[in-house]
Amino acid sequence: MNIFCAGINHRLASVAIREQLAISDREAPCFLSRLLRAEGTTGAVVLSTCNRVEVYAATICPAHTSRLLRELLSDRCQVHYPLYEFHTPASVRHLYRVASGLDSMVLGETEILGQVKRAYSLAAHAGTLCKPLHKLFQNAFHVAKSIRSETLITRGPTSVGAAAVELAHQIFGNLSGKRILILGAGETAELTARVFLQRGARSIIVSNRSFDRAAKLAHEIGGLAIHFDNWQNVFDDIDILICSTSAPHVVVTTSQVQLLMARRPHRPLFVIDLAVPRDAEPAINSLDGVFLYDIDSLQSIVHETLQIRQSEVSRCEELINSEVRTFLRWLQSHYHHRIANASNRIQESVSDLPYRTTKHSSPPASSFLGPAPDHFQSSRLPS
Amino acid sequence: MERPFILTSFVLLVAVTFWTIHHLRKGNLRSARIALAATAAAFAFLFFFLTLRGKATQACPLNTLPDALAFLGWSILLLAFATGLSFHIHLLGAFTAPLVILLLLPSVFARRFPTFVRLNPLDPWVEFHAALSLVAYGAFGIAAVAAVLYLVQENNLKSHRFGKTLFLLPPITELTLANARMTDAGIFCLTISFIAGYLSNLPIPFFKLLTSCLIWLFFAASAFLRYRRKSTPRLQAILSIACFLLALISFPIVHFLSVLSNLMPIP
Numbered sequence: 108m109n110i111f112c113a114g115i116n117h118r119l120a121s122v123a124i125r126e127q128l129a130i131s132d133r134e135a136p137c138f139l140s141r142l143l144r145a146e147g148t149t150g151a152v153v154l155s156t157c158n159r160v161e162v163y164a165a166t167i168c169p170a171h172t173s174r175l176l177r178e179l180l181s182d183r184c185q186v187h188y189p190l191y192e193f194h195t196p197a198s199v200r201h202l203y204r205v206a207s208g209l210d211s212m213v214l215g216e217t218e219i220l221g222q223v224k225r226a227y228s229l230a231a232h233a234g235t236l237c238k239p240l241h242k243l244f245q246n247a248f249h250v251a252k253s254i255r256s257e258t259l260i261t262r263g264p265t266s267v268g269a270a271a272v273e274l275a276h277q278i279f280g281n282l283s284g285k286r287i288l289i290l291g292a293g294e295t296a297e298l299t300a301r302v303f304l305q306r307g308a309r310s311i312i313v314s315n316r317s318f319d320r321a322a323k324l325a326h327e328i329g330g331l332a333i334h335f336d337n338w339q340n341v342f343d344d345i346d347i348l349i350c351s352t353s354a355p356h357v358v359v360t361t362s363q364v365q366l367l368m369a370r371r372p373h374r375p376l377f378v379i380d381l382a383v384p385r386d387a388e389p390a391i392n393s394l395d396g397v398f399l400y401d402i403d404s405l406q407s408i409v410h411e412t413l414q415i416r417q418s419e420v421s422r423c424e425e426l427i428n429s430e431v432r433t434f435l436r437w438l439q440s441h442y443h444h445r446i447a448n449a450s451n452r453i454q455e456s457v458s459d460l461p462y463r464t465t466k467h468s469s470p471p472a473s474s475f476l477g478p479a480p481d482h483f484q485s486s487r488l489p490s
Numbered sequence: 491m492e493r494p495f496i497l498t499s500f501v502l503l504v505a506v507t508f509w510t511i512h513h514l515r516k517g518n519l520r521s522a523r524i525a526l527a528a529t530a531a532a533f534a535f536l537f538f539f540l541t542l543r544g545k546a547t548q549a550c551p552l553n554t555l556p557d558a559l560a561f562l563g564w565s566i567l568l569l570a571f572a573t574g575l576s577f578h579i580h581l582l583g584a585f586t587a588p589l590v591i592l593l594l595l596p597s598v599f600a601r602r603f604p605t606f607v608r609l610n611p612l613d614p615w616v617e618f619h620a621a622l623s624l625v626a627y628g629a630f631g632i633a634a635v636a637a638v639l640y641l642v643q644e645n646n647l648k649s650h651r652f653g654k655t656l657f658l659l660p661p662i663t664e665l666t667l668a669n670a671r672m673t674d675a676g677i678f679c680l681t682i683s684f685i686a687g688y689l690s691n692l693p694i695p696f697f698k699l700l701t702s703c704l705i706w707l708f709f710a711a712s713a714f715l716r717y718r719r720k721s722t723p724r725l726q727a728i729l730s731i732a733c734f735l736l737a738l739i740s741f742p743i744v745h746f747l748s749v750l751s752n753l754m755p756i757p
Contacts, residue, residue, distance in 0.1 A: 259516075263657060273657065277647060280661035372722045375663065392648060395722040404650045 108239060108442055111169045112198035113176055113190045114154075114161030117212050120188065122157075127184040130155040132225075136233035138179065143235055145175035150237030152230040152244065154205070156222045158212055163202060165239045169194055195438070196431050199243060203427045206247040207254040208261065215260040215416045220251045239438060250430045257426065258419045263412030267295075268302040270408040271379050271400070275303070275347060278377050278398055283307035288345040290314055290338060290359070291352030292324040295381045299349055300328060312345070314338040316352070342367045347377045350386035359387040365394055372396060379405070492542045492603055496560065499535035500598045502528050503587045510584040514655055525584040526574075532587075533567045539597075540564055546605050549612060552620045554604060556596035558745050561621075563593035565628030569675075573632050573668050582660075582668075586635050615690035620748065622683035627737055629676030630709065633669045634734035637727035640665040644724060666723040669730055670716060677709050698747040701740045708733045 115128055130138050135153050142151045147168030154161045166172040173192060181187050193201045201210070206223045208215045227244040230236045236244075255261050264270040272282070279285055285308045289296045292315040300311050311330035315321035318334055325332035333341060352358055359378070368376065372395070380387040380401040392399035506528045513525075540561060543551035551557040566586055574582035597603075643659045645651070684702070687694065712729040715721040721729070 274647070277643065277656060277659075277661050278663060280664045371719075373716070373719050375723070395724050398647050400650070407650070 108149075108195075108438065109166055109169050110195045110198045110239065110243060110438075111164045111166050111172050112161060112193040112201055113173055114159055115188060115190055116159035116161070116210070119191060124188055125158070125160060127186075128155075128160045128180055128188065130160060132229060135226075135229045136235075139230060139233045139235040141179055142172070142175060146171040148172045148175075150230075150240040151235045152226050152240055154223060154226040156219065159205070159210075161205070163198065163240060163243070165237050196435055199434050200427060200431050202243060202247050203250045203430060206251040207423060207427070208251075209420065209423055209427075213265050214413065214420070215262075216265070217255065217261050220248070223247060223251075239441065242437060242441075243434060246430060246434050250427060253430075254423050254426055258422050259415050260419045260423050261416075263408070263415060265409055265412055267381075267402065267405045267409060268299045270405045270412075271299055272302050272306055274398070274400060274405075274408070275306075275377055278375050279346060281307070284309045285346040286344055287311045287347045287349060288314065288338060288341060289324075289330075290335075290348065290350045290386060291354075291382065292317075292320045293351035293353070293381065296349045296351035297324060297328065299379065299381065300330075303347065304328065308347070312338075312341055316354075339363070339367060343371055345376070346374065347379065348387075349379045349381065351381040352386050353382070354386060355384060357386065357388050359391065361388045361390040361394070364391045364397060368394055368396060492539050492546075495535045495539035495542065496594065496597050499532045499539065500591065500594050502532035502535065503591050503594070506532065506584055506587045507591065510587070514658060525587075529567065529584065529587060530571070532590075533564070533571070536560065536564045536567065536594075543603065546603065550617050550621050552624065552745075553749055554600075555742055555745055556600045557603075558624065558741075559593040560597045562624050562627055562631070562741075563590040565625045566590055566593070566631040569625075569628050569632045569672065570635070573636070573672060582632070582635065582639070585639060586632065589631060589635060613690050613692070615686045616692055619683045619686035619690060622679050622686060626676045626679035626683060627741070629672045629679060630730075630734045630737055633672035633676060633730045636665050636668040636672065637730040640669060640723065640727045641731075644727075662723065666726065669723075669726060670713075673709060673713055673716075673730060677706070677713055680706050680709070695747040698744050701744050705733070705737045705740065708736065 115125060117125070120128075130153050135155070139151050139153055142148065142153075142162065142164065145164075145166065145168070148164050148166040148171070150165040152163045154163070162176055164172050164176075169192075177187065177190065180190070202223075204210045206220055208217060208219050211219050223244070227236075227248075230240070264273040275282055275285070282303065285303070287300055287303055287308055287310070289300055289311060292313060300308075304311065311325070311328055312333055313321040313325040313328075313330050314333050314335050314337070315324070316335050318332065321332040321335075324330070348359070350359060359380075364376075364378075375396045375398065378387050378391065378397060378399045380399065383402065385401055387399055387401075389399065389401075391397050506525045509528070510525050540551050540557075543557050543560075547553050547557075550561070552561055567590055570582050570586040639659060640662055643656075643662050643665065646656045646659070647662070680702075684706070708729075712721075712726065712733060715729075716726055
């Protein structure tokens with residue numbers, strides 16, 4: 108039995124190709140049942156995400172499965188694309204790497220595990236899972252969870268927005284109920300504010316030199332717009348300040364913040380300065396309870412996270428290799444067991460034959476058939 | 491008979507400390523669960539040790555400095571569990587271990603565990619006063635540990651040092667809250683214990699009264715500044731550590747004076 112894997116991913120093909128090969132959830136059952144028609148194929152799972160289209164199959168004739176898969180894919184888009192192919196044990200290792208996020212565009216991302224689970228449940232509903240594939244995917248989920256908890260591969264933020272949110276978590280804990288003030292109605296600030304809203308931030312106040320623009324952005328994100336001259340009036344109520352004005356000079360000065368913080372010494376303030384040139388004076392970071400991060404410091408968190416993740420790859424590979432060996436042992440014992448069972452059944456049925464004959468003392472075949480005709484008898488007799 | 495319990499507890503806490511340091515450097519979160527289990531075991535062994543000591547002395551095991559420090563360590567661990575669970579500060583127990591190790595050292599290296607004869611009849615107010623004072627000190631200890639964690643995490647955030655520990659340590663707001671609640675709890679317990687001490691008819695040495703009042707005043711002043719919103723979380727953390735160190739340094743003298751007036755060891 109071979110675990111066969113073939114497909115295409117973000118490294119091999121552009122999105123223009125991937126989108127042509129993508130298999131939707133609705134199409135998957137039909138695609139899988141057609142693939143099962145390949146000689147020797149006992150089970151199949153299709154994993155189709157924005158970054159990859161892959162098929163995993165349990166087969167004793169990988170060449171047949173591969174040929175049919177290529178035919179099915181070229182039927183979809185009328186063009187032959189080069190696919191990568193893996194056979195046991197490389198296919199097993201590949202699935203474990205995919206489920207753990209090691210093969211993802213952003214190293215260590217966790218969304219892929221949900222997508223692999225979805226692919227598995229689609230195949231289960233379509234009835235195209237066999238025991239080896241079931242075991243393989245269950246192991247893949249287990250491996251992904253172990254890697255997530257035992258290594259740092261999923262640790263830390265991988266984008267500027269996510270870095271800002273992670274830092275806010277380290278300052279405030281729960282973000283629900285936190286209030287945000289945006290200075291300047293820039294696109295980056297808007298995106299960052301939206302991430303905060305998704306994570307439970309209570310409300311957003313937008314202040315811009317052009318009040319109309321502030322009002323427009325506030326309307327889009329469900330916030331409140333205030334005149335730029337009044338932003339200091341709402342300072343007591345906010346927890347996070349996002350600066351992204353296009354002003355060529357400093358907008359938030361140390362002396363201003365010092366005065367404002369004296370009114371709320373017990374509440375920390377997280378200042379995210381996304382503007383270039385910077386809006387906030389760097390010295391405000393030295394004030395008690397103020398945590399200032401500019402675009403460079405946020406990007407350095409992302410960079411450091413990616414470095415940490417990269418350094419964890421070898422640990423993940425070790426874990427995966429050990430799990431691959433465990434699965435191969437299981438696969439071997441499973442098939443030894445099945446072959447032994449099958450040979451036992453054959454032996455039993457063979458040994459049963461004379462027993463039945465003697466027990467029921469069946470009459471000889473000639474008694475049913477009657478005497479053979481003369482011409483037949485003569486033809487069988489040696490001349 | 492008591493020694494194996496205190497030794498096991500000590501060894502477990504040392505193991506927790508090293509395990510935590512090792513896993514924090516690696517950035518592995520699983521250490522928290524293992525550290526929690528080992529700290530719970532250490533707590534249980536310490537409890538058995540104190541039970542045996544209590545039976546031996548026919549009272550709360552507070553009559554010798556090693557016993558009192560072990561009792562303080564036990565109350566710190568107890569409060570670490572309570573605080574860690576209620577504030578979701580999963581590494582609090584692990585960070586408390588080094589402090590408890592220091593407190594257990596006199597018991598671990600004690601040549602023998604003496605028993606005592608009581609000069610005065612057993613007074614429940616005195617027992618209550620002594621035990622509650624140590625629980626109050628335990629609360630101050632946890633507040634100090636939370637304060638240390640706060641300063642470490644604040645330094646990480648301020649200096650933009652994004653090592654492996656930044657995302658493992660608890661959020662500073664939760665640490666501030668834990669520090670404030672534990673300080674308040676400590677002041678409350680210490681106040682009740684003072685009332686209990688006053689209700690007992692024991693003579694109170696002047697130096698003990700002065701030191702205890704000063705400690706209470708320092709913590710109360712720190713809480714007052716917080717309630718009046720005159721201090722920042724950083725200042726609160728520094729005050730908390732300083733007050734606890736003061737309480738810890740003065741503890742042997744206060745304890746000696748307390749025991750002197752109440753008990754004497756069997757020769």
